Amino acid sequence: MARMDDLRIDVVDDASAGELLTVRRAAFVTEAQLYGDPHIPALTQTLEDLRSDLARDDVVTIAAWAGPRMVGSIRVELESERANLGRLAVVPDLQGRGIGTELLMAVLEYLPEQTKEVWVFTGQDSKQNLSMYAKHGYEHQYDQHTGDLTYAYLRRILGEGEGEGEGEDAED
Template identity: 70%
Template sequence: MSETQTRIDRVGDETAGELLTLRRAAFVTEAQQYGDPHIPPLTQTLHELRADLAREDVVTIGAWDGHRLVGSVRVEIDGQKATLGRLAVAPDQQGHGIGTQLMWAVLPYLPEQTTEIWVFTGKDSRQNLAMYQQQGYEEQFDKSAGDLTYTYLRRILGEAQARAASADTTDD
Protein backbone atom coordinates (compact mmCIF):
# COMPACT_ATOMS: atom_id res chain seq x y z
CA MET A 1 0.00 0.00 0.00
CA SER A 2 1.39 3.36 -0.93
CA GLU A 3 1.98 5.76 1.97
CA THR A 4 1.14 8.79 -0.18
CA GLN A 5 -2.21 7.41 -1.31
CA THR A 6 -3.42 6.04 2.04
CA ARG A 7 -6.39 7.90 3.40
CA ILE A 8 -8.25 7.05 6.60
CA ASP A 9 -11.69 8.56 6.95
CA ARG A 10 -15.23 7.82 7.97
CA VAL A 11 -17.16 5.32 5.84
CA GLY A 12 -20.52 6.57 4.60
CA ASP A 13 -23.60 4.96 3.12
CA GLU A 14 -22.28 5.57 -0.41
CA THR A 15 -19.49 3.06 0.33
CA ALA A 16 -21.70 0.43 1.99
CA GLY A 17 -21.50 -2.08 -0.88
CA GLU A 18 -17.71 -1.87 -1.04
CA LEU A 19 -17.51 -2.19 2.76
CA LEU A 20 -19.69 -5.31 2.70
CA THR A 21 -17.44 -6.85 0.03
CA LEU A 22 -14.28 -5.99 1.98
CA ARG A 23 -15.61 -7.53 5.18
CA ARG A 24 -16.70 -10.71 3.45
CA ALA A 25 -13.30 -11.12 1.79
CA ALA A 26 -11.47 -10.42 5.05
CA PHE A 27 -13.53 -12.74 7.24
CA VAL A 28 -13.51 -15.80 4.98
CA THR A 29 -10.25 -16.98 6.57
CA GLU A 30 -11.77 -16.65 10.04
CA ALA A 31 -14.83 -18.62 8.96
CA GLN A 32 -12.62 -21.35 7.51
CA GLN A 33 -10.58 -21.51 10.71
CA TYR A 34 -13.72 -22.15 12.74
CA GLY A 35 -15.48 -24.23 10.13
CA ASP A 36 -18.46 -21.87 10.27
CA PRO A 37 -19.50 -19.94 7.16
CA HIS A 38 -22.29 -18.29 9.16
CA ILE A 39 -20.25 -15.92 11.33
CA PRO A 40 -21.94 -12.48 11.59
CA PRO A 41 -19.55 -10.56 9.29
CA LEU A 42 -20.39 -13.03 6.50
CA THR A 43 -24.15 -13.06 7.02
CA GLN A 44 -24.82 -9.34 7.49
CA THR A 45 -26.99 -7.98 4.68
CA LEU A 46 -26.45 -4.70 2.86
CA HIS A 47 -29.65 -3.39 4.46
CA GLU A 48 -28.34 -4.28 7.95
CA LEU A 49 -24.97 -2.71 7.19
CA ARG A 50 -26.57 0.53 6.02
CA ALA A 51 -28.68 0.64 9.20
CA ASP A 52 -25.50 0.15 11.25
CA LEU A 53 -23.71 2.96 9.39
CA ALA A 54 -26.64 5.28 10.17
CA ARG A 55 -26.50 4.67 13.94
CA GLU A 56 -25.39 7.66 16.02
CA ASP A 57 -23.55 5.46 18.53
CA VAL A 58 -21.45 3.73 15.86
CA VAL A 59 -18.50 5.08 13.89
CA THR A 60 -17.03 3.12 10.99
CA ILE A 61 -13.77 4.28 9.48
CA GLY A 62 -11.95 2.96 6.46
CA ALA A 63 -8.51 2.97 4.90
CA TRP A 64 -8.31 3.73 1.20
CA ASP A 65 -5.44 3.10 -1.18
CA GLY A 66 -6.36 5.48 -3.95
CA HIS A 67 -10.03 4.75 -4.64
CA ARG A 68 -9.93 1.23 -3.18
CA LEU A 69 -11.21 0.51 0.33
CA VAL A 70 -8.54 -1.78 1.81
CA GLY A 71 -9.48 -1.80 5.50
CA SER A 72 -12.14 -0.81 7.99
CA VAL A 73 -13.06 -0.92 11.64
CA ARG A 74 -16.33 -0.29 13.45
CA VAL A 75 -16.52 1.25 16.94
CA GLU A 76 -19.65 1.28 19.07
CA ILE A 77 -19.79 3.89 21.81
CA ASP A 78 -21.63 3.22 25.05
CA GLY A 79 -21.01 5.85 27.71
CA GLN A 80 -17.35 5.64 28.79
CA LYS A 81 -16.83 2.40 26.87
CA ALA A 82 -16.04 1.89 23.19
CA THR A 83 -16.09 -1.52 21.52
CA LEU A 84 -14.09 -2.16 18.37
CA GLY A 85 -15.47 -4.69 15.96
CA ARG A 86 -15.32 -5.97 12.43
CA LEU A 87 -11.69 -4.96 11.96
CA ALA A 88 -11.19 -6.00 8.35
CA VAL A 89 -8.26 -5.73 5.97
CA ALA A 90 -8.31 -6.87 2.36
CA PRO A 91 -6.58 -10.27 2.16
CA ASP A 92 -3.89 -9.01 -0.22
CA GLN A 93 -3.11 -6.09 2.12
CA GLN A 94 -2.89 -8.00 5.43
CA GLY A 95 0.38 -7.80 7.31
CA HIS A 96 1.16 -4.23 6.21
CA GLY A 97 0.00 -2.45 9.39
CA ILE A 98 -3.39 -1.29 8.09
CA GLY A 99 -5.28 -2.90 10.99
CA THR A 100 -2.97 -1.24 13.51
CA GLN A 101 -3.37 2.12 11.78
CA LEU A 102 -7.13 1.77 11.96
CA MET A 103 -7.08 0.87 15.66
CA TRP A 104 -5.21 4.10 16.41
CA ALA A 105 -7.23 6.15 13.92
CA VAL A 106 -10.48 5.57 15.85
CA LEU A 107 -9.21 7.52 18.87
CA PRO A 108 -10.12 11.00 17.55
CA TYR A 109 -13.68 9.77 16.89
CA LEU A 110 -14.23 8.76 20.52
CA PRO A 111 -16.04 11.09 22.91
CA GLU A 112 -13.80 12.74 25.49
CA GLN A 113 -15.38 10.73 28.32
CA THR A 114 -14.29 7.40 26.81
CA THR A 115 -12.04 5.62 29.31
CA GLU A 116 -11.74 2.13 27.86
CA ILE A 117 -11.83 0.29 24.55
CA TRP A 118 -12.94 -3.32 24.29
CA VAL A 119 -12.45 -5.74 21.43
CA PHE A 120 -13.29 -9.40 20.94
CA THR A 121 -12.06 -12.09 18.62
CA GLY A 122 -12.26 -15.84 18.34
CA LYS A 123 -10.45 -17.60 21.16
CA ASP A 124 -8.36 -19.57 18.66
CA SER A 125 -7.48 -16.52 16.52
CA ARG A 126 -3.89 -16.38 17.74
CA GLN A 127 -2.76 -13.79 15.20
CA ASN A 128 -5.61 -11.43 16.14
CA LEU A 129 -4.99 -11.91 19.86
CA ALA A 130 -1.28 -11.16 19.41
CA MET A 131 -2.04 -8.02 17.38
CA TYR A 132 -4.42 -6.67 20.03
CA GLN A 133 -2.01 -7.47 22.86
CA GLN A 134 0.80 -5.66 21.01
CA GLN A 135 -1.45 -2.58 20.99
CA GLY A 136 -1.97 -2.66 24.77
CA TYR A 137 -5.14 -4.74 25.03
CA GLU A 138 -5.28 -7.25 27.88
CA GLU A 139 -7.39 -10.41 27.95
CA GLN A 140 -10.34 -10.14 30.33
CA PHE A 141 -12.62 -13.15 29.80
CA ASP A 142 -13.97 -15.71 27.33
CA LYS A 143 -17.62 -16.00 26.35
CA SER A 144 -19.34 -18.66 24.26
CA ALA A 145 -21.88 -17.81 21.58
CA GLY A 146 -23.20 -20.96 19.99
CA ASP A 147 -20.28 -23.09 18.85
CA LEU A 148 -17.81 -20.19 19.01
CA THR A 149 -15.88 -18.92 22.00
CA TYR A 150 -14.79 -15.29 21.94
CA THR A 151 -11.97 -13.76 23.94
CA TYR A 152 -12.69 -10.23 25.16
CA LEU A 153 -9.80 -7.82 25.60
CA ARG A 154 -9.69 -4.33 27.09
CA ARG A 155 -7.40 -1.34 26.84
CA ILE A 156 -7.67 1.44 29.39
CA LEU A 157 -7.16 4.80 27.70
CA GLY A 158 -4.50 6.95 29.28
CA GLU A 159 -3.10 4.04 31.29
CA ALA A 160 0.28 4.07 29.54
CA GLN A 161 0.55 7.84 30.02
CA ALA A 162 -0.35 7.51 33.71
CA ARG A 163 2.33 4.84 34.21
CA ALA A 164 4.91 7.02 32.44
CA ALA A 165 4.00 10.03 34.58
CA SER A 166 4.18 7.90 37.72
CA ALA A 167 7.63 6.61 36.72
CA ASP A 168 8.81 10.17 36.09
CA THR A 169 7.75 11.32 39.57
CA THR A 170 9.32 8.31 41.32
CA ASP A 171 12.64 8.97 39.57
CA ASP A 172 12.93 12.44 41.16
Protein backbone atom coordinates (compact mmCIF):
# COMPACT_ATOMS: atom_id res chain seq x y z
CA MET A 1 0.00 0.00 0.00
CA ALA A 2 1.07 3.55 -0.62
CA ARG A 3 2.50 5.66 2.17
CA MET A 4 0.55 8.63 3.47
CA ASP A 5 2.21 11.71 1.96
CA ASP A 6 -0.16 14.35 3.34
CA LEU A 7 0.41 13.70 7.04
CA ARG A 8 0.83 16.50 9.54
CA ILE A 9 2.64 15.50 12.73
CA ASP A 10 2.41 17.68 15.80
CA VAL A 11 2.11 17.64 19.59
CA VAL A 12 -1.26 16.62 20.98
CA ASP A 13 -2.87 19.15 23.32
CA ASP A 14 -5.73 18.82 25.76
CA ALA A 15 -8.29 19.91 23.16
CA SER A 16 -7.55 16.72 21.17
CA ALA A 17 -7.59 14.36 24.18
CA GLY A 18 -10.95 12.79 23.32
CA GLU A 19 -9.90 12.12 19.74
CA LEU A 20 -6.61 10.65 20.96
CA LEU A 21 -8.43 8.32 23.33
CA THR A 22 -10.65 7.14 20.45
CA VAL A 23 -7.66 6.53 18.15
CA ARG A 24 -5.82 4.52 20.82
CA ARG A 25 -8.83 2.40 21.67
CA ALA A 26 -9.53 1.61 18.02
CA ALA A 27 -5.90 0.70 17.39
CA PHE A 28 -5.37 -1.40 20.51
CA VAL A 29 -8.45 -3.60 20.07
CA THR A 30 -6.36 -5.75 17.70
CA GLU A 31 -3.66 -6.17 20.36
CA ALA A 32 -6.28 -7.04 22.97
CA GLN A 33 -7.68 -9.72 20.66
CA LEU A 34 -4.20 -11.09 19.90
CA TYR A 35 -3.50 -11.53 23.61
CA GLY A 36 -7.05 -12.33 24.71
CA ASP A 37 -6.91 -9.48 27.23
CA PRO A 38 -9.45 -6.64 26.99
CA HIS A 39 -7.88 -4.93 30.00
CA ILE A 40 -4.62 -3.69 28.47
CA PRO A 41 -3.84 -0.15 29.73
CA ALA A 42 -4.42 1.57 26.37
CA LEU A 43 -8.03 0.31 26.48
CA THR A 44 -8.75 1.02 30.13
CA GLN A 45 -7.24 4.52 30.45
CA THR A 46 -9.89 7.14 31.23
CA LEU A 47 -10.16 10.52 29.55
CA GLU A 48 -9.26 12.14 32.89
CA ASP A 49 -6.11 10.00 33.17
CA LEU A 50 -5.17 10.79 29.58
CA ARG A 51 -5.57 14.53 30.17
CA SER A 52 -3.32 14.27 33.24
CA ASP A 53 -0.74 12.41 31.16
CA LEU A 54 -0.84 15.06 28.40
CA ALA A 55 -0.21 17.76 31.03
CA ARG A 56 2.98 16.12 32.35
CA ASP A 57 6.25 17.99 31.69
CA ASP A 58 8.17 14.72 31.16
CA VAL A 59 5.76 13.34 28.54
CA VAL A 60 5.37 14.37 24.90
CA THR A 61 2.54 12.87 22.86
CA ILE A 62 2.59 13.47 19.13
CA ALA A 63 -0.03 12.54 16.58
CA ALA A 64 -0.42 12.28 12.84
CA TRP A 65 -3.33 13.96 11.10
CA ALA A 66 -4.60 13.32 7.58
CA GLY A 67 -6.57 16.48 6.95
CA PRO A 68 -8.70 17.11 10.06
CA ARG A 69 -8.62 13.45 11.17
CA MET A 70 -6.16 12.14 13.77
CA VAL A 71 -4.89 8.86 12.31
CA GLY A 72 -2.13 7.85 14.69
CA SER A 73 -0.15 8.77 17.80
CA ILE A 74 2.82 7.89 19.95
CA ARG A 75 3.71 8.76 23.56
CA VAL A 76 7.25 9.62 24.67
CA GLU A 77 8.28 9.67 28.32
CA LEU A 78 11.55 11.49 28.95
CA GLU A 79 13.92 10.58 31.74
CA SER A 80 17.46 11.94 31.90
CA GLU A 81 19.31 10.59 28.82
CA ARG A 82 16.59 8.09 27.90
CA ALA A 83 13.26 8.28 26.07
CA ASN A 84 10.62 5.58 26.52
CA LEU A 85 8.17 5.17 23.67
CA GLY A 86 4.72 3.75 24.15
CA ARG A 87 1.17 3.64 22.91
CA LEU A 88 2.13 3.73 19.23
CA ALA A 89 -1.31 3.62 17.63
CA VAL A 90 -2.60 3.84 14.06
CA VAL A 91 -6.30 3.73 13.19
CA PRO A 92 -7.22 0.26 11.91
CA ASP A 93 -8.38 1.35 8.43
CA LEU A 94 -5.01 2.99 7.67
CA GLN A 95 -2.59 0.47 9.20
CA GLY A 96 0.17 -0.75 6.90
CA ARG A 97 0.60 2.57 5.10
CA GLY A 98 3.69 3.86 6.91
CA ILE A 99 1.98 6.07 9.50
CA GLY A 100 3.52 4.18 12.42
CA THR A 101 6.95 4.49 10.83
CA GLU A 102 6.44 8.23 10.25
CA LEU A 103 5.52 8.69 13.92
CA LEU A 104 8.45 6.56 15.07
CA MET A 105 10.88 8.67 13.05
CA ALA A 106 9.22 11.99 13.99
CA VAL A 107 9.79 11.27 17.68
CA LEU A 108 13.48 12.08 17.19
CA GLU A 109 12.63 15.73 16.53
CA TYR A 110 10.98 16.05 19.95
CA LEU A 111 13.78 14.55 22.06
CA PRO A 112 15.98 16.74 24.24
CA GLU A 113 19.58 17.13 23.12
CA GLN A 114 20.91 14.95 25.97
CA THR A 115 18.85 11.89 24.90
CA LYS A 116 21.23 9.01 24.17
CA GLU A 117 18.88 6.05 23.86
CA VAL A 118 15.28 5.29 23.02
CA TRP A 119 13.43 2.32 24.49
CA VAL A 120 10.18 0.71 23.40
CA PHE A 121 8.26 -2.36 24.47
CA THR A 122 5.62 -4.44 22.77
CA GLY A 123 4.02 -7.81 23.22
CA GLN A 124 6.34 -10.67 22.35
CA ASP A 125 3.73 -12.03 19.92
CA SER A 126 3.29 -8.69 18.10
CA LYS A 127 5.44 -9.77 15.16
CA GLN A 128 4.55 -6.78 12.95
CA ASN A 129 5.56 -4.33 15.70
CA LEU A 130 8.79 -6.18 16.44
CA SER A 131 9.66 -6.19 12.75
CA MET A 132 9.03 -2.45 12.37
CA TYR A 133 11.16 -1.59 15.40
CA ALA A 134 14.01 -3.85 14.25
CA LYS A 135 13.90 -2.28 10.77
CA HIS A 136 14.50 1.13 12.39
CA GLY A 137 17.48 0.19 14.52
CA TYR A 138 15.85 -1.07 17.72
CA GLU A 139 17.53 -4.15 19.17
CA HIS A 140 15.92 -6.67 21.51
CA GLN A 141 17.31 -6.32 25.04
CA TYR A 142 15.16 -8.50 27.29
CA ASP A 143 11.70 -9.95 27.89
CA GLN A 144 9.51 -9.28 30.92
CA HIS A 145 6.68 -11.56 32.01
CA THR A 146 3.62 -9.81 33.43
CA GLY A 147 0.79 -12.19 34.26
CA ASP A 148 0.01 -14.14 31.10
CA LEU A 149 1.78 -11.64 28.85
CA THR A 150 5.41 -11.41 27.85
CA TYR A 151 6.71 -8.02 26.74
CA ALA A 152 9.80 -7.60 24.57
CA TYR A 153 11.93 -4.54 25.36
CA LEU A 154 13.98 -3.01 22.57
CA ARG A 155 16.54 -0.21 22.56
CA ARG A 156 18.02 2.11 19.97
CA ILE A 157 21.22 4.00 20.69
CA LEU A 158 21.12 7.44 19.07
CA GLY A 159 23.98 8.70 16.93
CA GLU A 160 25.21 12.22 16.26
CA GLY A 161 22.45 14.64 15.34
CA GLU A 162 19.57 12.41 16.41
CA GLY A 163 17.47 13.76 19.24
CA GLU A 164 18.42 17.33 18.39
CA GLY A 165 15.68 18.14 15.93
CA GLU A 166 17.60 16.57 13.04
CA GLY A 167 16.01 13.12 13.19
CA GLU A 168 14.47 13.37 9.73
CA ASP A 169 17.96 13.21 8.22
CA ALA A 170 19.00 10.14 10.20
CA GLU A 171 19.32 6.93 8.23
CA ASP A 172 19.66 3.44 9.64
